[in-house]
Amino acid sequence: MMKKNLRQALSLLLAILLITSMAACGKTTPSATATPDAEPTITVAPETEDPSELSYVPLEENNWAPETRDALNRFMEENGSSSADYNPETPPYVVFDFDNTTSFFDVEEALLIYQLENLRFSIAPDKMYDVLITEVPKEDFGEDYNNAEGNALNVEIVARDCQKAYEWLCGNYEGLGNDGTMTLEEIHETPQYKDFVTKVRFLYDAIGGTFDAAVSYPWVTYLFTGMTPEEVYDLATESHDYWLGYDIWESVTWESPADYETEAGVVSCSYKTSIALPPESVDLYVKLMANGFDVYVCSASFIDVIKAMACNPKYGLNVAEEDVYAMELKLDEEGRYINEYNYDEYFQTQGPGKKQTIDKFIAPNYGGIGPMFVAGDSQGDFNMITEYPDMKLGLIINRVRGDDFKSISKEAAETIGDVNAKYILQGRDENKGVYIPTQKSILLGSDEERLVRD
Numbered sequence: 001m002m003k004k005n006l007r008q009a010l011s012l013l014l015a016i017l018l019i020t021s022m023a024a025c026g027k028t029t030p031s032a033t034a035t036p037d038a039e040p041t042i043t044v045a046p047e048t049e050d051p052s053e054l055s056y057v058p059l060e061e062n063n064w065a066p067e068t069r070d071a072l073n074r075f076m077e078e079n080g081s082s083s084a085d086y087n088p089e090t091p092p093y094v095v096f097d098f099d100n101t102t103s104f105f106d107v108e109e110a111l112l113i114y115q116l117e118n119l120r121f122s123i124a125p126d127k128m129y130d131v132l133i134t135e136v137p138k139e140d141f142g143e144d145y146n147n148a149e150g151n152a153l154n155v156e157i158v159a160r161d162c163q164k165a166y167e168w169l170c171g172n173y174e175g176l177g178n179d180g181t182m183t184l185e186e187i188h189e190t191p192q193y194k195d196f197v198t199k200v201r202f203l204y205d206a207i208g209g210t211f212d213a214a215v216s217y218p219w220v221t222y223l224f225t226g227m228t229p230e231e232v233y234d235l236a237t238e239s240h241d242y243w244l245g246y247d248i249w250e251s252v253t254w255e256s257p258a259d260y261e262t263e264a265g266v267v268s269c270s271y272k273t274s275i276a277l278p279p280e281s282v283d284l285y286v287k288l289m290a291n292g293f294d295v296y297v298c299s300a301s302f303i304d305v306i307k308a309m310a311c312n313p314k315y316g317l318n319v320a321e322e323d324v325y326a327m328e329l330k331l332d333e334e335g336r337y338i339n340e341y342n343y344d345e346y347f348q349t350q351g352p353g354k355k356q357t358i359d360k361f362i363a364p365n366y367g368g369i370g371p372m373f374v375a376g377d378s379q380g381d382f383n384m385i386t387e388y389p390d391m392k393l394g395l396i397i398n399r400v401r402g403d404d405f406k407s408i409s410k411e412a413a414e415t416i417g418d419v420n421a422k423y424i425l426q427g428r429d430e431n432k433g434v435y436i437p438t439q440k441s442i443l444l445g446s447d448e449e450r451l452v453r454d
Contacts, residue, residue, distance in 0.1 A: 054077070055077070055082040056073075056076050056077045056080055056081075056082040056291050057076075057287050057290040057291055058073045058076070058287070059072055059073055059280075059283055059284060059287050060279075060283050062279050062280045062283060062435065063278075063280060063434060063435040063436055063437050064280055064426065064435065064437065065425070065426055065427060065437055065438050065439045066437065067416050067417045067424070067439070068395070068424045068425065068426050068439065070417075071393065071419075071421060071424045072284065072393075072395070072424070074419065075373060075392060075393045076287060076288065076291040076293070077291075079092050079293075079372055079392065080092070080288075080291030080292045080293060081291055081292030082291065082292075086292060088292065090366055090367060091292050091293060091294055092292075092293055092294070092372040092373075093293060093294035093295070093296060093362065093366060093371055093372065094288055094293050094294070094295055094296065094371055094372060094373040094374070094375075095296045095297070095298050095358060095362070095371040095373075095374050095375075095384060096285075096295070096296070096297050096298070096374075096375045096376075097297075097298065097299060097300075097354075097375060097376040097377060097378075097380070097381045098297055098299035098301060098306050098309075098310065098326075099299060099300070099301055099377075100377040100378065100397060100399060101375050101376055101377045101381070101397050102277070102281050102285075102297070102310070102317070102375070103275055103276065103277055103281070103309065104274075104275060104276035104277070104278055104428065104433050104434075105272055105274065105275045105276070105430075105433075106272075106275070106301070107236075107239075107240060107243075107275055107301060107305060107306070107309060108220060108300075108301035108302060108305055109204075109271065109272070110239060110240075110243045110274075110275045111235070111236055111239040111240075111305055112200075112201065112204060112220055112223070113201070113271055113273075114235075114238070114239035114242055114243070115223065115235065115239070116196075116197040116200060116201060117197065118175075118184065119169060119173055119175055119176060119184065119187070119193075120235055121166075121176070121223065121226070122224075122225070122226030122227045122231070122336070123166075123223075123225050123226050124226070125166065125167050125170035125171070125176075125178070126163075126167065127225075128159075128162055128163045128166040128167075129159045129160060129162070129163035130339070131222050131223065131225050131339045132155065132158075132159040132162055132163075132200070132203060132222075133155050133156060133159050134219065134222050134339045134340075135215060135218065135219070135341075136155040136207055136211070136215060136219060137155075137211055137215070138154055138155065138156060139154060140152040140153065140154045141153055141154060141155075141206040141207075141209070141210045142206075142209055142210045144209060145202070145205070145206035145209060145210065145267075147264055147265040147266055147267050148258075148265060148266035148267065148268075149265055149266075151265065153206070153264055153267070155203065155206075155207065157263055157264050158199050158202065158203055158206070158264045158267070159203070160263055160264075161195060161199055161262045161263055161264045162195075162196055162199050162200055162203075164262070165192040165193070165195045165196035165199075166196055168192045169187065169192055169193060169196060172187070172190075172192075173187045191257040191259065191260035192260070194254075194256060194257050194260075195256045195257055195260050195262060197254065198254040198255060198256040198267060198268070198269060199256060199264065199267060200223075201254060201269045201271065202256075202267045202268070202269040203219075204216075204219070204220055204269075205269050207219050213300075213350055213351060213379075213380065214348060214350075214351075217300050217327065217348060217350045217380075218327055218329075218341045218348060220302075221302045221327050221329055221341075222329070222339035224302065224304075224329065224337045225329075225336075225337055225338055225339045226336055226337065227336060227337055228335055228336055228337075229303075229304050229331075229335075229337075232302065232304040232305065232337070233304040233307060233308045234308075236302075236304060236305040236308035236309070237308045237309075237312065240275070240308060240309050240315075243273070243274055243275040244274075244275060244276065244277065246273060246274045247274055247433065248273050248274055249272075249273065249274050249430060249431050249432060249433050249444065250272070250273055250444070251270050251271070251272055251273075251444060251445065252270065252271055252272075252273055253268055253269070253270045254268060254269055254270075254271075255267070255268040256268070272430075272444060274433055275433075276433040276434070277309065277315055277316075277317075278428075278434065278435050280426075280435050281317075282315075282316045282317060285316075285317045285318070285319070286316070286318070288373075289318070293372075293373070294323070295319055295323065296319075296323045296324070296325070296358075296362055296371075297310050297319055297323065297324045297325065297326070298325045298326070298349055298354050298357055298358060298384065299324070299325070299326040299327075299349060300326070300327060300348075300349050300350035300354075300380050301326055301327065302326060302327050302328075302329075303324065303325075303326040303327060303328050305326070306324055306326045307321055307324050307326075310324055311324060325346075325349055325357050325358075325361060325362075326349050327341070327348065327349055327350075328341070328342040328345070328346050329341060329342055330342045330344075347360070350380040351379070351380055351382070351383055352383050354380065354381065354383055354384040355383040355384045355387055355388075358370065358371065358384060369390060370388030370389075370390055370391060371384075371388060371391060372390065372391060372392050372393070373391065373392065373393045373394070373395070374388070374391055374394050374395070375394070375395040375396075375397070376394070376395075376396065376397075376405075377396065377397040377398075377399050377401070377405070378399060378401055378403065378405055379401070379403040379404055379405060381405075382403070382404045382405060382408075385408070385423075386408065391422075392422075393421075393422065393423075393424065394408070394422060394423045394424070395423075395424055395426065396408065396409055396412055396423055396424065396425050396426070397426055397428065398425045398426060398427050398428065398439060398440070398441040398451075399441065399443075400441055400443060400450045400451075400452065400453050401453065402453045406452060406453050408423050409423075409425060409452050409453075410452050411423050412424055412425045412439070413425060413439065413451050413452050416439060424439075425439035425451075426439065427439050427440045427441040427442075427449070428441050428442075429441070429442040430442060430443050430444035431444060431445070431446075431447075439451060
């Protein structure tokens with residue numbers, strides 16, 4: 001635990017400097033938050049004390065919902081290094097999901113668009129079809145994924161179109177390592193490019209919308225076939241920097257060209273632009289470490305994609321690489337990824353696999369005890385945020401979900417301000433990429449604050 005203790009000490013120093021800086025700047029308090037329509041009987045938390053009188057390092061106000069911030073501060077005070085029961089040899093630990101929990105929007109989905117727009121692939125020209133159909137059932141996609149004429153599609157039909165376009169791109173684009181001479185700008189104007197990128201992104205939606213998450217989650221990682229871990233890390237860093245600076249929050253639709261002859265015909269897909277790393281997320285990581293908690297990430301995105309943000313010092317989260325668990329592929333003899341999930345050593349880090357991962361790789365370091373705190377946002381986090389009896393607090397980034405998260409979000413909404421609440425909510429505005437000081441969220445394309453799904 002020496003390495004973690006050193007990191008905690010550094011985080012503590014940073015936190016103290018942050019508090020001093022914020023005090024000097026006279027940061028203002030956010031406005032009061034909206035509360036749910038229901039008025040349950042609760043025990044209201046006391047007002048936060050002057051930080052200079054505290055024995056723990058509190059969160060900055062930022063745009064936290066006040067009751068959520070109070071609950072997080074209370075959790076750190078009662079269970080961190082300032083508590084009487086704290087043992088530095090076996091400190092309490094916490095686990096974060098990453099996409100839409102730590103980050104704003106999905107960094108893996110953002111990388112897919114960046115990879116497509118920049119044609120950053122190391123797949124051999126004749127192997128794209130094989131990669132795209134990996135582990136995907138051959139039956140037709142759901143009706144929502146019929147082509148523009150209403151005809152049913154499946155992975156083989158669409159992948160054949162992608163293969164045809166990809167071979168042409170490999171022979172003509174200068175950046176794909178063959179004899180091509182066309183620039184990326186010139187390639188962007190071709191029907192082959194437009195068909196390829198639209199149909200690869202369409203497959204992401206169609207596979208995820210038709211089949212189990214155990215099929216769709218690893219599928220997108222197979223597009224790293226032929227790359228080394230270092231190459232994926234560098235590509236992800238480029239994507240993170242690009243989308244962090246983009247700051248346009250909207251839904252964009254691609255449609256494949258109608259005047260280009262294909263087997264699948266015309267299809268369309270939509271995606272969200274931009275990502276953010278909210279200051280509230282960074283501050284929470286920093287303050288948890290400063291207060292003596294070990295911090296882990298368990299994500300359903302690809303391992304190198306998450307490390308490129310969670311472990312890169314320039315982003316401020318400062319998670320150790322060995323404390324990140326995410327999707328992993330096998331490597332060939334040359335150290336390059338192949339389109340085969342590494343089931344020999346790891347679980348899929350989504351759904352039940354997240355809890356299995358924690359139980360196998362993390363909990364044994366703490367006497368078999370589960371995490372004391374878990375943060376998540378969606379169905380893929382449900383097991384790890386509900387199945388540990390010793391978990392004292394669960395943070396839900398409110399996406400107004402309709403899956404199993406609806407039940408625990410409703411519980412959180414009914415216990416806002418209760419010092420004994422097990423789950424707490426944090427709202428955000430998806431049109432601006434920011435947290436807002438309420439438990440309610442504003443979804444992309446809407447101006448309505450919503451607490452829980454009807």
